[in-house]
Amino acid sequence: MLKIKAAVNYGPKTPYQIEDVELADPRGDEVLVKIVASGICHTDEFGKGIGLPTPLVLGHEGAGIIEKLGDSVQGFEVGDHVLFSFATCGHCKNCISGMPAYCESFNQINFGGIGADGKTKLFKDGKPVSMFFGQSSFAQYSVITSRNIVKVDKDLDLAILAPFGCGIQTGAGAVLNAIDPDCTDSIAIFGCGAVGMSAIMAAKVAGCRQIVAVGGNAKSLELAKELGATHTVNRKLLEEGQSIAAAVQEISGGGVNYAIDTSGNGNMISNAVKSTAYHGTIVVLAPTGSIENFNVGADILMMTRTLKACYEGDSIPQIFIPKLVQLYKEGKFPVDKIIKTYDFADIVQAESDSASGKVIKAVVRM
Numbered sequence: 001m002l003k004i005k006a007a008v009n010y011g012p013k014t015p016y017q018i019e020d021v022e023l024a025d026p027r028g029d030e031v032l033v034k035i036v037a038s039g040i041c042h043t044d045e046f047g048k049g050i051g052l053p054t055p056l057v058l059g060h061e062g063a064g065i066i067e068k069l070g071d072s073v074q075g076f077e078v079g080d081h082v083l084f085s086f087a088t089c090g091h092c093k094n095c096i097s098g099m100p101a102y103c104e105s106f107n108q109i110n111f112g113g114i115g116a117d118g119k120t121k122l123f124k125d126g127k128p129v130s131m132f133f134g135q136s137s138f139a140q141y142s143v144i145t146s147r148n149i150v151k152v153d154k155d156l157d158l159a160i161l162a163p164f165g166c167g168i169q170t171g172a173g174a175v176l177n178a179i180d181p182d183c184t185d186s187i188a189i190f191g192c193g194a195v196g197m198s199a200i201m202a203a204k205v206a207g208c209r210q211i212v213a214v215g216g217n218a219k220s221l222e223l224a225k226e227l228g229a230t231h232t233v234n235r236k237l238l239e240e241g242q243s244i245a246a247a248v249q250e251i252s253g254g255g256v257n258y259a260i261d262t263s264g265n266g267n268m269i270s271n272a273v274k275s276t277a278y279h280g281t282i283v284v285l286a287p288t289g290s291i292e293n294f295n296v297g298a299d300i301l302m303m304t305r306t307l308k309a310c311y312e313g314d315s316i317p318q319i320f321i322p323k324l325v326q327l328y329k330e331g332k333f334p335v336d337k338i339i340k341t342y343d344f345a346d347i348v349q350a351e352s353d354s355a356s357g358k359v360i361k362a363v364v365r366m
């Protein structure tokens with residue numbers, strides 16, 4: 001067991017506490033990674049409220065340097081710089097068919113408080129500590145399966161790359177993998193957080209002729225234009241009685257070909273659906289409850305629209321993340337413009353700034 005510092009959570013409304021915990025040694029296909037940085041994602045907040053036993057160590061956008069290998073690890077060496085992504089079983093039908101984001105054990109492994117082998121790697125005073133996404137990267141070290149890490153160049157800043165493992169690939173992959181638009185297509189992105197901004201940057205990479213950013217923060221909408229949006233809709237500044245969907249329809253001349261919702265808000269999703277043209281496609285990326293003012297017959301069937309969900313950008317991380325990293329290196333995916341870094345000791349402030357919208361993507365440096 002290795003004694004490490006971790007940001008420990010004891011319940012939905014309690015702040016993180018930096019405490020000592022014990023981390024098991026890597027076995028088999030696992031690696032021990034010294035965490036350099038970890039992104040803070042709204043999914044971490046979601047993880048606090050799903051009933052996992054506490055104490056709990058969250059964090060699922062880790063990046064670091066390999067310090068020790070399990071005895072069956074292949075393709076990695078001590079000293080490699082790696083990014084973490086979601087955990088998978090590696091052997092179900094979807095995993096072996098090249099669809100790891102839809103691993104049949106995805107929810108159990110990532111949201112079940114365990115590692116990919118069904119056991120926790122973390123302990124406190126000899127008692128189990130719940131894990132998250134098979135990595136629990138709000139810590140100085142992590143043990144993770146080699147199946148769920150991606151090697152990156154050593155000359156790149158791991159604090160910038162850390163969020164690629166979840167939020168960045170989720171937004172970018174929804175565009176480049178799930179719908180794959182071209183220069184004839186128009187798209188609307190609902191929500192201008194890290195996932196939405198990643199979708200906007202990806203839509204620019206794809207060459208979409210119109211990219212409409214929809215949000216309620218004027219500063220974020222200005223940045224969205226800098227990152228590639230051709231038009232913006234500030235939902236807070238609409239004329240009385242005008243809907244978001246009507247505003248997007250007006251900009252696009254009858255509706256966009258694609259709409260992506262990153263907000264998880266029922267009203268926003270309803271507007272996303274209605275903003276698309278006949279035979280349009282809507283992709284939802286965040287959990288929501290019921291969708292308001294939504295009629296399957298009128299809004300989907302009669303308009304021959306497609307409404308689909310997308311996990312983790314339909315990504316195979318070992319293939320897709322290096323593509324995004326290369327785009328970043330070429331200046332075509334300027335993710336550094338949405339990131340603010342914090343010291344690990346300031347994780348509570350980083351979480352607060354992220355939740356309030358003060359920053360788009362907070363990353364803590366260990």
